[in-house]
Amino acid sequence: MASSKLGSAVNNRDKKSKSSSKTEIETLQLGVFRVLLEKRVSSFFAPDFAESVEAWRTGLNVLKRLVEDVIKLAPVMLSIMAFAKVWDSLEEVVLLGLETRMLQIIEIGLSSKNGIEGQALIMAVVARMVIVMFSSLIDHWSRDMESRAKTRVLHHYDDFLLVARFHNRTDDHLNATIPWNAFSALLGLGTKLFAVASQLGFMFHIVRSGNHGIIFATLCLIKPVIGAFSSRNMWSMRRVVEATNPDFLRMKSLKSLESKEFRSDILSGNLIQYIITEFRNARRSLGEISMESPEMQYYTKGTVIAGLIAGFVGDFPLMYYVAISLLQPSSMSLSTIASLQQSAILLRWLFWNVFYQANELRQYTSRTQHLYDLEKTLPVIKEGDISYPPEKHSGKGMALELKDVSFSYPGSKEDKKALSDVSFRIEPGELVVIVGANGSGKSTFVKLLTRLYDVDVGTVFVDDEDIRRYKIHDLRKSIATLTQEHLLFPLSIEENIGLGYPEAMTNVDLINKAAQMGGAEEILDQLNNGAKTILDPFSIQYGSRVEENEGTELSAALKQLKKKVEVSGGERQRLVASRTFMRFNSEDIKFVAVDEPSSALDPEGELQLFNNLREARDGKTMIFVTHRFGHLTKYADKILCMKDGKVAEYGSHAELLAKKGEYHKMYKIQAQAFESLL
Numbered sequence: 318m319a320s321s322k323l324g325s326a327v328n329n330r331d332k333k334s335k336s337s338s339k340t341e342i343e344t345l346q347l348g349v350f351r352v353l354l355e356k357r358v359s360s361f362f363a364p365d366f367a368e369s370v371e372a373w374r375t376g377l378n379v380l381k382r383l384v385e386d387v388i389k390l391a392p393v394m395l396s397i398m399a400f401a402k403v404w405d406s407l408e409e410v411v412l413l414g415l416e417t418r419m420l421q422i423i424e425i426g427l428s429s430k431n432g433i434e435g436q437a438l439i440m441a442v443v444a445r446m447v448i449v450m451f452s453s454l455i456d457h458w459s460r461d462m463e464s465r466a467k468t469r470v471l472h473h474y475d476d477f478l479l480v481a482r483f484h485n486r487t488d489d490h491l492n493a494t495i496p497w498n499a500f501s502a503l504l505g506l507g508t509k510l511f512a513v514a515s516q517l518g519f520m521f522h523i524v525r526s527g528n529h530g531i532i533f534a535t536l537c538l539i540k541p542v543i544g545a546f547s548s549r550n551m552w553s554m555r556r557v558v559e560a561t562n563p564d565f566l567r568m569k570s571l572k573s574l575e576s577k578e579f580r581s582d583i584l585s586g587n588l589i590q591y592i593i594t595e596f597r598n599a600r601r602s603l604g605e606i607s608m609e610s611p612e613m614q615y616y617t618k619g620t621v622i623a624g625l626i627a628g629f630v631g632d633f634p635l636m637y638y639v640a641i642s643l644l645q646p647s648s649m650s651l652s653t654i655a656s657l658q659q660s661a662i663l664l665r666w667l668f669w670n671v672f673y674q675a676n677e678l679r680q681y682t683s684r685t686q687h688l689y690d691l692e693k694t695l696p697v698i699k700e701g702d703i704s705y706p707p708e709k710h711s712g713k714g715m716a717l718e719l720k721d722v723s724f725s726y727p728g729s730k731e732d733k734k735a736l737s738d739v740s741f742r743i744e745p746g747e748l749v750v751i752v753g754a755n756g757s758g759k760s761t762f763v764k765l766l767t768r769l770y771d772v773d774v775g776t777v778f779v780d781d782e783d784i785r786r787y788k789i790h791d792l793r794k795s796i797a798t799l800t801q802e803h804l805l806f807p808l809s810i811e812e813n814i815g816l817g818y819p820e821a822m823t824n825v826d827l828i829n830k831a832a833q834m835g836g837a838e839e840i841l842d843q844l845n846n847g848a849k850t851i852l853d854p855f856s857i858q859y860g861s862r863v864e865e866n867e868g869t870e871l872s873a874a875l876k877q878l879k880k881k882v883e884v885s886g887g888e889r890q891r892l893v894a895s896r897t898f899m900r901f902n903s904e905d906i907k908f909v910a911v912d913e914p915s916s917a918l919d920p921e922g923e924l925q926l927f928n929n930l931r932e933a934r935d936g937k938t939m940i941f942v943t944h945r946f947g948h949l950t951k952y953a954d955k956i957l958c959m960k961d962g963k964v965a966e967y968g969s970h971a972e973l974l975a976k977k978g979e980y981h982k983m984y985k986i987q988a989q990a991f992e993s994l995l
């Protein structure tokens with residue numbers, strides 16, 4: 318496969334363009350990714366300052382809410398966890414103090430006539446051992462607490478996201494671990510700052526004379542500060558990322574073919590070799606271009622000079638106490654130098670950790686803010702304020718009308734209209750069959766009438782009121798749909814049917830009746846667990862180093878685990894239809910929208926389904942989208958014939974046949990197929 322090597326050089330600045338007086342958009346090619354990065358141009362003027370104060374204020378408010386939420390969930394466990402972390406920071410200083418004490422005892426002992434003070438040394442060793450043991454106990458205990466607290470927090474935010482996602486639009490990759498990570502980073506930062514303070518306290522304690530302590534601490538700080546400011550970080554920057562490398566994209570597409578849904582096509586088409594060869598060709602063309610996340614690439618590619626400077630200044634503390642030892646030998650003992658050496662290493666590590674945790678905290682706080690913002694996101698479909706049905710509504714059916722309606726799907730080209738200037742009316746209780754070629758707009762009708770989308774132009778009326786004025790929940794309660802897009806949920810069959818009318822979920826008789834109407838009775842009889850069977854449940858099952866056919870006890874257990882209950886396409890449609898029949902039990906239903914529910918049914922099953930739907934209709938308005946003429950068209954009050962997003966013809970079966978237009982043409986094609994066989 319031909320390859321165009323986009324971005325063979327990592328971190329290759331293409332161009333810079335000013336988008337406004339305050340921001341600059343930089344285009345970077347980082348490995349296989351193209352990144353548009355918004356960089357703030359630093360300014361001392363007030364607006365920028367005000368913005369950053371505002372950002373801090375928002376961040377602090379997010380953290381305040383996070384801490385309140387999290388602490389409410391597990392106050393005791395989190396207090397224990399916090400105590401353990403504080404102790405963990407303190408432990409290093411205490412141990413260092415004891416080690417310094419031991420060194421001092423040995424140093425004094427070696428230079429005195431009385432020798433080493435054995436008892437004091439043993440006491441220090443014992444104290445050290447007690448502290449180490451105490452720490453491992455606390456560590457063990459707090460790990461358990463942390464895991465339990467984390468589980469509670471994850472459950473809480475999983476719940477939050479579930480609610481938010483069903484009600485609002487979001488394309489952000491948010492998950493429940495983000496707030497937990499933000500909380501951990503906050504706790505981590507707090508304890509690391511505490512550790513820095515105690516480490517500095519220790520240093521001042523051992524270097525009591527002059528300003529050595531302050532100078533020494535400052536020297537320890539230089540390296541991590543340079544490291545923090547020279548490392549480049551785009552996590553907190555506004556950015557647009559796109560994978561642009563064609564070889565990388567082809568590799569990803571080919572790799573996606575390994576998933577379950579393509580498996581039978583690939584095996585039956587004998588395509589394995591082709592896919593593997595193409596994958597290897599793409600990989601070869603991609604060569605050494607990095608596939609690592611652009612954020613990581615940006616972060617890890619620091620400049621050589623910054624690395625050299627950081628290496629050099631890292632030795633400043635060492636140089637300092639060597640100089641002091643030479644210039645003022647009396648001001649430092651050997652044990653002080655050894656402790657300072659160790660303290661310098663610890664302090665540098667702690668400072669580095671503080672910067673790292675602060676960075677983590679900033680990223681996770683901003684993502685937690687996005688998560689909380691989901692509460693404020695407006696629903697895709699705007700809520701109305703009128704209840705449905707209105708009090709004066711007496712009939713069982715809904716009046717539906719489209720007036721001058723045009724509609725394009727979001728994201729499709731502006732001139733590609735799914736419906737274009739459509740007007741027609743359905744009276745309450747009518748059965749309307751919609752026919753037309755593929756892509757003529759039949760299903761789009763159903764979607765507009767059930768308010769899955771809103772029109773761009775014109776109005777949809779329900780009982781002579783704009784559909785957008787009704788409360789969505791009320792409206793949907795009054796509509797039953799059956800389409801071929803409906804799926805089985807990974808729940809029990811009983812629930813799959815019962816969810817048509819959740820209020821009667823426990824009514825076994827109604828569920829059985831619905832199964833019978835949907836033609837699913839026999840399916841239930843064949844299953845070992847009957848209606849309790851769960852089809853394709855969520856599962857985590859795997860064997861490690863166990864082959865399914867090796868004939869051992871483990872392989873038999875694995876085989877048993879992997880046995881799944883499966884249903885055919887037609888059986889799935891019968892179960893889904895049963896859910897709709899269950900829904901008919903609700904008194905509220907006034908409109909039934911059926912869109913090609915029988916593509917996988919055998920002719921007998923299809924006829925039975927049509928008859929049952931007509932029977933269950935009982936005065937409700939029904940629209941029925943179908944490609945098949947005959948079963949229903951002869952019962953239809955009206956037939957709507959669609960062509961290229963427009964209403965081509967509208968009338969009864971007899972009227973449209975007499976017109977000898979589009980409907981007549983489609984009807985003849987199907988009728989001739991049967992006539993030629995006779």
Ligand SMILES: Nc1ncnc2c1ncn2[C@@H]1O[C@H](COP(=O)(O)OP(=O)(O)OP(=O)(O)O)[C@@H](O)[C@H]1O
Pocket residue numbers: 726727729734735753754755756757758759760761762
């Ligand atoms: N989700 C979508 N996003 C973008 N375009 C869509 C979407 N769904 C349908 N379309 C387009 O809208 C037009 C009408 O589609 P619609 O599904 O209403 O046709 P249909 O008559 O029901 O077709 P079929 O008989 O194949 O089911 C088509 O051109 C289709 O490609």
